Amino acid sequence: MHGLLLPVDKTYIVSQVLETLCYGFFVCVFILSIYTYTHSGRNTHANIMFAITCIMFFIATWHFAITFYRTVEGVTDLQGLLLQGGAEFLENSKLWHALMRNILYIAQVLLGDAVAIYRCWVLWDRGLRAISIPLVFFVGTIVSGIMACVNLSSVVPLKDGSTRDWVAVFYALGVTQNALTTALMVFRLYSSGRPKPSWPLFSKTILLLFESAAFYFVLQIVILAFFLARSNFQAVLLGMIPPIIGATFTGITIRVAIRAQQLQPTISGLTSQCQWRADGRNLAVAVHVVSETMYVSSPGELSLSKQSELDFGVNDDASV
Numbered sequence: 674m675h676g677l678l679l680p681v682d683k684t685y686i687v688s689q690v691l692e693t694l695c696y697g698f699f700v701c702v703f704i705l706s707i708y709t710y711t712h713s714g715r716n717t718h719a720n721i722m723f724a725i726t727c728i729m730f731f732i733a734t735w736h737f738a739i740t741f742y743r744t745v746e747g748v749t750d751l752q753g754l755l756l757q758g759g760a761e762f763l764e765n766s767k768l769w770h771a772l773m774r775n776i777l778y779i780a781q782v783l784l785g786d787a788v789a790i791y792r793c794w795v796l797w798d799r800g801l802r803a804i805s806i807p808l809v810f811f812v813g814t815i816v817s818g819i820m821a822c823v824n825l826s827s828v829v830p831l832k833d834g835s836t837r838d839w840v841a842v843f844y845a846l847g848v849t850q851n852a853l854t855t856a857l858m859v860f861r862l863y864s865s866g867r868p869k870p871s872w873p874l875f876s877k878t879i880l881l882l883f884e885s886a887a888f889y890f891v892l893q894i895v896i897l898a899f900f901l902a903r904s905n906f907q908a909v910l911l912g913m914i915p916p917i918i919g920a921t922f923t924g925i926t927i928r929v930a931i932r933a934q935q936l937q938p939t940i941s942g943l944t945s946q947c948q949w950r951a952d953g954r955n956l957a958v959a960v961h962v963v964s965e966t967m968y969v970s971s972p973g974e975l976s977l978s979k980q981s982e983l984d985f986g987v988n989d990d991a992s993v
Contacts, residue, residue, distance in 0.1 A: 681763050682748050684908050689744045692912030696737045699916040702923045703730050706930070713930040718795060722926040725788055729781065729919035736777040736915045739770050766825040775825055778915060779818040782847060785889065785918035786811055789854040792925070796861040803857060810850035817843040844897040851890040859887075889914075889921050 679687075703726065710723045747763040765771060790807050797803035821843050824836040892910065899907035 679905055679909070681905075684905055685744045685763055686748060688909045688912040689740060691909065692737060692740060692916065695913045695916035695920070696733060699730070699733055699920040699923070702920045702927070706923045706927050709927045709930045719926070719929050721791075722788075722922070722929050725784065726919070726923045726926045729784060729915075729922060732777050732781045732784070733915040733919045736774060736781065736912075739774045739777070740912055743770055743774065767827070772822070772826045775822055778911065779822060779843075781915040781918050783811075783815060783818060785922065786814060786847060786850055786854075788922050789851060789858075793854050793857045793861075796858060796865075804854075807850050807853045807857075810846050810853070814843060814846040814850060817846060841897075841900065844893070844900055848890070848893045848897050851893060855887055855890045889918055892917060 706723065706726055710719065713719075743763065762768075766775070790804050790811060793804050793807065794800070817839050821836065821839040824839055892914065896907045896910050896914075899910070
């Protein structure tokens with residue numbers, strides 16, 4: 674039993690239009706992230722997020738270019754030459770550009786999943802227990818993604834059951850992992866007092882959904898549902914994934930950079946004032962920015978306050 678089936682050429686045209694819109698938005702967000710990064714305070718976490726943003730932009734750009742080339746070739750150049758030549762061209766997954774498009778898509782998805790796990794790790798005080806289960810699903814996603822690419826490059830995907838199985842496993846594991854990471858991030862952000870209790874409910878909800886990359890997770894569910902229903906409408910949405918992943922995490926990168934800039938005066942004040950004497954010894958506070966929050970891992974950790982979102986430790990003879 675098949676679900677909604679659309680003509681292949683129309684599917685690619687609509688997909689290309691949607692990808693163009695999403696990619697254009699990603700370009701704007703990426704330019705803003707460059708400006709924000711170069712004009713704000715930097716820390717290790719901000720540097721890592723910006724580097725990942727650049728990689729995502731590179732992948733999304735190549736994916737957009739290859740998809741555009743395939744759409745033009747299949748719809749305009751080949752459509753009138755052979756009977757259904759355009760459809761055959763677009764459905765042929767053995768061509769080098771089709772294979773490259775699939776590889777770029779899977780690479781962007783895996784990178785987005787990896788960043789989601791990384792953010793969970795940071796938000797949960799760099800504890801491995803919080804991300805142990807998502808890591809297991811992530812490994813499974815890598816394996817299923819590789820096997821799906823191998824099958825797509827060697828068989829006709831619509832007639833091969835093993836290819837559909839690997840693609841289904843890839844989608845299902847990705848959705849499950851993102852369900853876990855999204856829930857973990859939402860819970861951690863809410864329980865840590867961000868957003869602030871005084872904010873309106875709508876603002877708090879939007880911030881939580883934004884910082885947890887919930888929109889990307891919802892889009893994954895929709896694509897999986899269409900795929901399981903055997904509808905090629907999921908192909909219309911596939912082109913949106915690479916730029917949406919990039920734009921989502923680039924927006925988070927911008928927020929991280931802005932928070933680093935806002936907290937910079939606080940860091941300067943702490944480093945100049947947090948020295949005192951106790952038991953005849955000089956003590957100092959070493960403050961390190963590791964994420965949206967700051968902490969120092971040291972013996973005798975001391976929590977300052979939720980409002981300032983600063984945790985710091987006291988070391989004997991520490992240098993600030």
